Amino acid sequence: MKYIATISGGKDSVTMCDLLLKNGYQIDELIFTDTFQEFGLMYEYLEKLKIYFKDRYGRDIIVLKPLATFEEWCFGVIKKESAKAFGSIRGIPNPAMNDTQCYHRRETKIKPLERYLKNKYGDDEIISYVGYTLSEGRSIKDHDNFKYVYPLKDYFKMTEEDCKAYLINQEMENPLYRYFSRTGCAICPFQSERSMFQIWKHFPETWKRMKVIEEILYKYEDMGFNVLNKFWFTGQRTCEDMEKFFEKTDKQGSIFDFSDMPFRDCFCKI
Numbered sequence: 001m002k003y004i005a006t007i008s009g010g011k012d013s014v015t016m017c018d019l020l021l022k023n024g025y026q027i028d029e030l031i032f033t034d035t036f037q038e039f040g041l042m043y044e045y046l047e048k049l050k051i052y053f054k055d056r057y058g059r060d061i062i063v064l065k066p067l068a069t070f071e072e073w074c075f076g077v078i079k080k081e082s083a084k085a086f087g088s089i090r091g092i093p094n095p096a097m098n099d100t101q102c103y104h105r106r107e108t109k110i111k112p113l114e115r116y117l118k119n120k121y122g123d124d125e126i127i128s129y130v131g132y133t134l135s136e137g138r139s140i141k142d143h144d145n146f147k148y149v150y151p152l153k154d155y156f157k158m159t160e161e162d163c164k165a166y167l168i169n170q171e172m173e174n175p176l177y178r179y180f181s182r183t184g185c186a187i188c189p190f191q192s193e194r195s196m197f198q199i200w201k202h203f204p205e206t207w208k209r210m211k212v213i214e215e216i217l218y219k220y221e222d223m224g225f226n227v228l229n230k231f232w233f234t235g236q237r238t239c240e241d242m243e244k245f246f247e248k249t250d251k252q253g254s255i256f257d258f259s260d261m262p263f264r265d266c267f268c269k270i
């Protein structure tokens with residue numbers, strides 16, 4: 001039986017890993033899945049975490065990489081002949097489609113993790129620690145040789161606020177929390193409008209990239225391709241629409257005018 005903990009750089013997973021190791025729980029693998037879509041601040045924080053876990057517990061954080069980039073998937077054509085959308089361009093993961101998984105999550109988080117564990121441990125039973133807190137009423141279904149456990153909820157009885165306070169106290173908070181209440185891929189289409197506003201205001205390179213992706217998808221459509229989704233925002237709002245909206249609110253209002261509710265379970269915890 002092997003125990004693995006995925007550390008996303010968010011407050012919950014970092015607190016979970018620290019508490020597990022501090023309290024002597026078994027962790028065979030401490031894993032960060034790099035989506036190639038992290039903010040620069042996240043990569044800096046990851047370096048800090050590597051030093052922290054090495055110095056304190058003698059543990060390395062294994063960094064897994066995906067086989068393809070976001071753009072390769074986004075601009076890719078669906079080749080599975082049995083798929084309803086065969087021949088279409090995949091486009092941006094669609095927040096309005098509640099029944100589908102984000103392909104970026106599947107390709108950059110789930111698959112690299114499963115590949116790595118399969119290569120190393122074959123069919124051994126895997127116990128996967130997940131950083132869900134008392135603030136969340138959800139769980140992941142066990143499957144194949146994977147079982148999921150929730151130490152923050154079940155062992156340490158912690159809420160998201162407790163995790164935040166814990167890391168501030170340890171001086172280990174991720175600097176991204178100066179801008180966002182959750183962390184995840186920089187260009188996640190499932191994040192809240194408030195997060196998008198923060199990207200527009202504080203991370204212009206990321207915003208520019210989102211616009212470029214949108215423009216390329218429009219070009220593909222002009223060339224006659226069917227694009228499954230070319231919008232980062234619900235209601236078919238483009239980046240340009242949102243810029244006008246953000247500019248106006250920036251002059252007149254505050255970031256609290258924007259909802260901070262993500263569209264789905266964005267800002268993945270693994």
Ligand code: SF4
Nearest residue numbers: 102105184185188267
């Ligand atoms: S954070 Fe968003 S874009 Fe990234 S994998 Fe999760 S749902 Fe997909």
